[in-house]
Amino acid sequence: MRLHRLEMSAFGPFRDHQVVDFNELSGDGLFLLHGDTGAGKTTVLDAIVFALYGEVPGARNQAKALRCDTAEPTTPTRVSLELSVQGHRLRVERNPEYERPKKSGQGSTTEKAKATLTWLNEPPSGEVREGITRPAEVRPTIERLLGIDAKQFCHVALLPQGDFARFLRADAKERGDLLERLFGTRRFSAVEKWFRDTRYERGRELEQRRGEADRLLARLAQVVGAEPPEEDRATWLEGVEKSFSLESERARQELDRLRRQREQADDALAKQRELADRVERVRAARSELDELAAESERHEAARAELEAARRATSVVEVGRTVDRAAAALRDAEAELREAGQACSDVDTESAEDPEQLRALAVSYRERAAVLESLESAAEQQRGDRERITELDERIAADEATDAELAEQLGQLPAAVERARAEVNEAEQAPERLEAVRGNREELEAALRAARELPAAETRSVEARDRERRAVDDHQGARAELQRIRELRLAGMAAELAAELEEGTACPVCGGTRHPEPAEPHERTVGAEEERLARERETELQRWRDEQRGLAEEAERECARLREQVGERTEQWLRAELDRVTSERDRLSELVAQRETRAAQLAELETSSERLGERRSELAERIAAARSSRDALAEQVREREQRLSESRGEFDTVTARRQHLVERAERVDRLAAAKGDHDRALARESEQRAELARTAADNGFETPEQALDARREQRRVQELEEWLAEVDRREAAARATLRELAEVSAETEVDVAAAAEAADRAREAAQQAGNTVADLDRRVDEITELGRQLRDSWKELEPVEAEFAELDALTDVINGQGQNARRMTLRSYVLAARLEEVAEAATQRLGHMSDGRYSFVHSDEQGPHGKRGGLDLRVVDDYSGRTRSTKTLSGGETFLASLALALGLADVVSAEAGGAMLDTLFIDEGFGTLDGDTLDLVMDALDELRAGGRVVGLVSHVDELRQRIPVRLRVRKSRGGSSLAIES
Structure with a gap:
């Protein structure tokens, strides 16, 4: 892996965009990264790691604070790294997640993390040529390439x-x-832990199994009531099972005998209880008849009270009817008073009976019907007034619209002229755009040449310097070869003399005697030295020719670039390119707007006609509205005169009609109340006469006497139930005496003795049953515990053997037991x-x-x-x-x-x-080293870079700046740190 270029912005202390050209730093194989404390030397290394893996080394990754605090809100935090890995060149770009202000409104929003990988040459086999845009795929790809x-x-x-x-x-x-x-060997620690955990789990499982077997044995001993022996527990278990089975059989036989005795005692007790019950029933029947005879007078009085209450029932029903008629009369009198008060403002003195009052109500309704025909006219009056208001508003709105249209119509001529000029400009734009594009391409090429020219001139000077050094080296090698040849010729006699042997012919003179062979001198050289010198001269000649070709190529490149640039400066070219680019963008926009501008012009040209037509329509509509409004106002004035005469002192015709209808309704109520009162008075008189007749028919002298004899239904029900119970008790007692005529009330029965004998027999059988149940339970429990215990012993045996093997192997893997080296x-x-x-x-x-x-x-x-x-x-x-x-x-x-x-x-x-790491960084406090040690370190670094690696030292030691000519300087300031290459 070799690094080429690092770019970063708003990252750590670096606020602005920074670039590190590692190709320039790597020319000598060794460079120094130095700067003040806190300037950001370590951040450069962090940026490299972040670009590759999306994280920074050590505790700094936990802080999650990669963005520069002083960066502009619009500047994104970004790191880009170009590198070569296994012959493939690629660029990795990353943006961390950070908070930034919202583009609109208040507050902040989270900028999501992003990452991309771009191949700058042919990608590895299996990789997509377009690169990777998903952040989750970038890091695995880097790890796969680097290994x-x-x-x-x-x-x-x-x-x-x-x-x-x-x-x-x-x-x-x-x-x-x-x-x-x-080395990622945690899997072996995991293996050790797996064995330890497995041994622990299996050991715990074994102890559980052993504990389960011990619990079963303890439970069995508890059931048996005896401790098991330490040895031969299987035989002990078999003996216990046989012993308890025999004891259970003997107990069951005893239980059968005692159950037969209990049945006999229970039969005797049942017979004694039946006889005692019959005697007791005879005694209770005789006592019941004696008690009923003592209360016979009370029974007769109750029967007389019940019979009088039954006769008074019909009289009471008629009395309730009289009460209801009286209540209705009172209600009618109250309604008559209220209806009369409601008609206090109506002259009803001349109308005494209901029919006259109803005639008065009819006259009120007839007058109200006359006014009802005028209500529709009043409603029309309100609608016409609203219509007049609506027409006034519409006329005002149309007049305002007409004024606005007139103003728009006056502005159209100037707008048409401007649109026509814009259309002409857009029509001429394509031809001008073609010329501007050609000019821009030429400026771009010239600007690239201007930017490349300084570096090309530097390369040319360097190439010429290398050519001169190559010429000097070659000439020195040629002189050295000449000198060695001269020395060899000078010592050729000694070289031939060294090959002479006595009796062997001399290759020069042919003699076999060599009395004075030449002696070699201090500067004698041989054929091998001449061969090496000749090979060196040939190699330097090739190197000289190669450097001459490179220097001439560099000169040609400089000439080509100077020709493109001409007399123009880079600053002028950049400014001119910006101006031409702006002109190109403006013309491109004009070309795109040609159809739009033409459409706008056509729209403006047709707007005048449309506006004129709309003004004509508005004038006609305003005239029609005014005509309708005037005619409608005349109708309203005429209708208002008629309505004023009809409503009189009321606000509206409807109010006056409603007043007449309400009077008619009150008079109708008074007529109805008078009729209801007369009928209620007659009904009440009829019901009182009916009450007197009903009392006489039921044997009462007066209605009051019948009312005194009446009883509540609950009392009647109580008398009926009590007398029925008396009759039932007497009948039941006499039936019992007839049924048990052969039983004497003086017979004595001893039930207690029979019950005591039955209890003794039942208790003995119960104890025997409990004994049998307990023995059966114990036998079943012993049998089940024995089965479980034998199964547990059988399952435990292979588990113990397996655990012993696992225990020994775990000790060996964890450096214990048979592991002699404890590794x-x-x-x-x-x-x-x-x-x-x-x-x-x-x-x-x-x-x-x-x-x-x-x-x-x-x-x-x-x-x-x-x-x-x-x-x-x-x-x-x-x-x-x-x-x-x-x-x-x-x-x-x-x-x-x-x-x-x-x-x-x-x-x-x-x-x-993975790939060979050709770029290394050594971060160390070199300031703690003395001069001699520092010399050793520099010698070691020379050895390291001699192998083709590029080494970057991170230090602020002044002496290293003197020793290392290529340096990457980190400067800090309030406006953010910056990077610069020094040489």
Whole structure:
């Protein structure tokens, strides 16, 4: 993975739009990210992590405060990152969720989080070419490409050396926690926990089963009443079942004998009770007859009272009729008084009888009928007056409309001229728009060229500098090759002499004796050195030609750009492009409005005719309304004179007619009241005569005597029921004496003795039955408990065997029991990962320490029997001894932790199967290092970038600014932090 470009706005302390060009920073392989405390150095790293994974490292992610507090409400919070992964270039853009003011109205609204992924070249196989627009799919795609999640990325791409220094000195538990997060081995901890939880659950299940068996055995012992033996409990159970079965059979036989005795005693008791009951009935009948004979006079008086009350009943009914007639007479007298008072304003002295009063009422109604014919005229009068008001309002509204139409008609000529000018302008717009578009395209190309020209000129100068250096290097190599050839020629005799052997012909003179072979001198060179020098000269010649081609290409590019720009400046081109763009937009809008403007002109031209026609229609309508209004007003005046004479002193004709109708109704009521009173008086006299006749017919001298003999219905009912009860009691007593004529009232019966004997027999049988029931219950319970206990013992046996195996395996997995090294499964897996990390870190630490230090992993147990497997130590080549990492000095600790971090990054990347991380950030307090240690660190970083990686150091140490020429400076201010590249 290599980073190319980072953009952010309204993110953290950065209020305005900021851009980081990592391609420019990566030219030397090493750059410094520095700035004041709180300026936002860490925010740059947060932005990278947020763009990739949608979160920021550590506790800052919990704050959920990514938006800049001083940002403008209209500026969105946005992060964009361009990067290359496995040969695929892509851009990731994210917007976090934040609150912003509403565009209209008061209050705020929530801006939802968004994320997109765009492929800038061919996407990987299986990915959509258009990219990803759903936020939920962006993060999984990034994790799939990189092969690591957010936490792993923060540990392998953003190297906080303090964390790895702590990791270097940590104990086994702390080291295991970090390794578990990085390598995702929580599943092995889950396996350990699963075994522990399963053992606990199975153990609890086993104890439950054992407890259930123990409870069954205890319950059985409670039922039996004896404690079971410790051994051979099955035999004991079988003996208990047989013993209780025999005892239950003996008890059942005794119960049958006692039940037969109880039945005999119950029969004897029933006979004694029956005889006693018959004697008692005879005695009660004789006593009842004696009591009735003593009250015979009272019975006769009651019978006489009942007979007189029955005769008075018909007289009482007639008396009620007399009472009702008297009440009706009183009501008629009251109604007559009220009707007379209601007619106090009517002259009724000349009309004494009802018929005369009814004739007077008829005369009132006839006068009211005459006025009813005029009511429709009064209603018409009200409608005509409302119609006059309506016509006045309509005339006023039409006159106002006519004035408005006249004003509109006067404004139309000017509006038509303006619309005609706008139509002409829109008709000419297409031709002008074509010319403006061509001019804009030329300006855009020139502006792009003006923007690219400075960079192209810089590349040209750099290319020429590289060409000059390549020429110098090549000329130096050529001179070196010439010098080596001259030295070799000068030492050629010595080279040939070195191959001479005594007795072998000389390749130059042919002699076999070599009395004075040439001796080599200090500057003698061989064929190998000449070959290497020749190869270097050839390589530099190729490099020189390549740089010349690049320089010429850069010059041609600059010439092309200068030709496009001409004498124009970038500022002038930008302003002119803005002006031409505005003109293009205006003309495009005119082209789009051609039909609309033509339609508007046609509409204006036809409006005048329509307005004239409407004014003519209004004039005719106003004249007609005025004519109708005048005619209607004349009719109202004539009708008003007639109605005034008819209503007299009343407000309306209807009021006067209603007054006459009400008088007729009151007179009718008075006539009816007089007739009702006369009839009620006659009825009351007739009913009193009928009452006297009815009393005499029923044997009473006067009606008052009959009324005295009357009784309430409740009293009559009581007398009838009492006399009927007396007759019933006498009849029942005499029937009982006839039925039991053979029984003497003096007979004595001993029921108590028979009952006592029956109770004794019943109690003995009941006790025997309880004994049998108890024994049956105990036998059934013993049988059921025995069955359950045998089933429990049978089910318990394989469970105990399975738990023993699970218990031993759980101990081994959790570093106990037969596990000699006391390593848990998680520790065993992490120990293997730690061993890989130690090997990878050793390769880097060896280079950094000049071969002195290397890491070694140990799986020995800790002190006092602590679990082992995650111990990390260093081997010192100077002493040949292994020692603790805690004994390293400050500088050595830094080198070791840096090597460990890089080694861990390599292993995590390889483990996850992801992409190589070509861009790394090291965030560390370099200010705590002395000069020598800092030199070692810089040498180590040179080794790191030599492998092709780009390393960014995050620090504010001044000395690093002197050592690292390429820097990314973070400045803070009240208006928000900003970023700038320095070199």
